[in-house]
Amino acid sequence: MNYFSSDFKLGILGGGQLGKMLLTETRKFDIQTLVLDPNEEAPSRFGCNNFYKGSLMDFDTVYQFGKMVHLLTIEIENVNLDALDKLEEEGLPIFPSPKTLRLIQNKGKQKDLYIQNGIPTSKHLRFVGLDDLRNSISKDELDFPFVWKSAEFGYDGNGVKICRSAIDLMKLPDVECIAEELIPFKNELAVIVARSFSGEIKTYPVVEMEFHPEANQVEYVICPARINESVAQKAQEIALKVSETFNHVGLLAVEMFQTEDDEILVNEVAPRPHNSGHYSIEASYTSQFENHLRAILNLPLGSTDSKVAGIMVNLVGEEGYEGPVYYENIGQIMAIDGVTPHIYGKRETRPFRKMGHVTIVNEDMTIARQIAQEVKNSIRVISYQ
Amino acid sequence: MNYFSSDFKLGILGGGQLGKMLLTETRKFDIQTLVLDPNEEAPSRFGCNNFYKGSLMDFDTVYQFGKMVHLLTIEIENVNLDALDKLEEEGLPIFPSPKTLRLIQNKGKQKDLYIQNGIPTSKHLRFVGLDDLRNSISKDELDFPFVWKSAEFGYDGNGVKICRSAIDLMKLPDVECIAEELIPFKNELAVIVARSFSGEIKTYPVVEMEFHPEANQVEYVICPARINESVAQKAQEIALKVSETFNHVGLLAVEMFQTEDDEILVNEVAPRPHNSGHYSIEASYTSQFENHLRAILNLPLGSTDSKVAGIMVNLVGEEGYEGPVYYENIGQIMAIDGVTPHIYGKRETRPFRKMGHVTIVNEDMTIARQIAQEVKNSIRVISYQ
Incomplete structure (x- = not known):
């Protein structure tokens, strides 16, 4: 199939920040894209070829959207699966498959699957x-x-x-x-697996996550995780097994716990590019978004190795501010070498809303970690109104 | 000034591949952009907030476009300078300045300036x-x-x-x-200088260029250039002097010859992101496009250091082919680690037309150079019609 500057059309369900960052890659390859999102101010309204406003949960909207494209992917799991079933039945390639999405949309079924397949989980x-x-x-x-x-x-x-x-x-x-x-754990880890339609499979390095204690949102993602090589290897093997269990095509982000006695337990998965892989835009040879695209188009996967150490800091709305967003001290952090802000394009901030992220890269992880702290302490997502 | 997710509007004159790659950065920062280009199929028609079709050489068109934005930049030098003069007079910041563009648009004046300022040139x-x-x-x-x-x-x-x-x-x-x-030379070199409105200035490493013997287009750009440290230092010093002579704001690409006896002679300059800096997207801490944006917005400049060695191969239309483009063997080159194609989004190929480029990055320059040759020998920009 010829994708590049051709008549081929890729449909993306969802137009949030994940879709927006995916569009950077479709533009790089000049692949035509159609995006569906209920919000006409969605971050992905630019950078696609055609943007459609409509409900992702409405059968007819999703079905009609699917009829306009040659391949369908998602950037959010909560979409109308009956429409996807019908589209797939009628021959449309959909990655991840509706079957996978149905399993993942229900955490009970997801957990049962792990147990059935001998994948360690709580x-x-x-x-x-x-x-x-x-x-x-x-x-x-x-x-x-x-x-x-x-x-x-x-x-x-x-x-x-x-x-x-x-x-x-x-x-x-x-x-x-x-x-x-409730498992007492040392670390929350994640491994992103890329698997193409032909079965080519690659894992990104294990990343380590730190969560905000109140908002339960990731505060730092650190790549590579500062863990033993044997633990890292175990985590990657389990992630590969999860991807194969789902017979997954595209990216699968596998979130895991490292227990006090160094066991790995799978927490949950996301069948798409994931917050824990944003560091890859600056740090990896191939970003997670590019590899998602390569995987679903059945192109060869790119190297998942890192050029340098990477740390990602989420930019979430400060408590007590609601209204038009202002990124306080963004110039100050941009003055530090290896610091790149990503602004998702949401005009309004509110407490804990994901507004962007900052990537810090450095040859030396210790320096990267110090800079990440400095970034975290400097920039604030606020509003003047 | 607040640029991020704000009402601030950046105008870009020209909608070619340079504009397209600049838009990747404006999207990353969520900065509103307006693009003017005579071609309604221009590569930059996606990724901007508003695209306008119109002549870059027409006074009224350029003037009216300028009245809609808060800051104006260019991605091509050949624009109506009288309109820019009037806009600047009326208070619009324009980087590069019309004065610089006027000097650069005329190679005779450009050369005279070098002589007047003691900058070595043929x-x-x-x-x-x-x-x-x-x-x-x-x-x-x-x-x-x-x-x-x-x-x-x-x-x-x-x-x-x-x-x-x-x-x-x-x-x-x-x-x-x-x-x-006519100077016999060992190497064609280039140095990209980023200079912000406040005078902060940084140079990218010296790159080495190899030209296609017939088409007189760059075939490989190699970063860092495989030259003596002393020659590299001289080239960077001269590039800095050129940037200061123009009192330049934004990126200035300085093309130079390294003579047989290791003298550096300035050939010509481009006051914008440049083909010789495309490698920076994958290889540098900060891409040339991001630094152009930082410079004209008077934000701190990002690090111009490289994470890894980078080589860029231009993708130009094969002789003998004209019509809808097909990138033969693109999948084959994407299977090699560290290889990233950039497809500019031109539907029609013709002999020697710049259709895209491929970046090859590797920790080891020797390996990168071998892969670049393999890429060059594999991919062909052709048409089936």
């Missing part, structure tokens, strides 16, 4: 709703503390809650959910 | 037209061989001719021109 129980969960507690099948997760539509920490006592249950919504064993 | 004579030049030859003021250059509007080898005898004169157009001493 113990869990599935519940149809809150009453079901309460019953389980009253029957002593489930003990505090545990991690409650909404089975569907969780995003960026919404839909996750550590429950330590009955009081915590009171704030939970009555939805299908799972309860997971 | 000997030259200026002529108002062909008769004037013939007179000079008949009076023995000018001897064969020499390099004839059209004073204005030369691009990619058009407007340059080596004249070895009277026969060569017969094909020349009757335009204002210069005749330069």
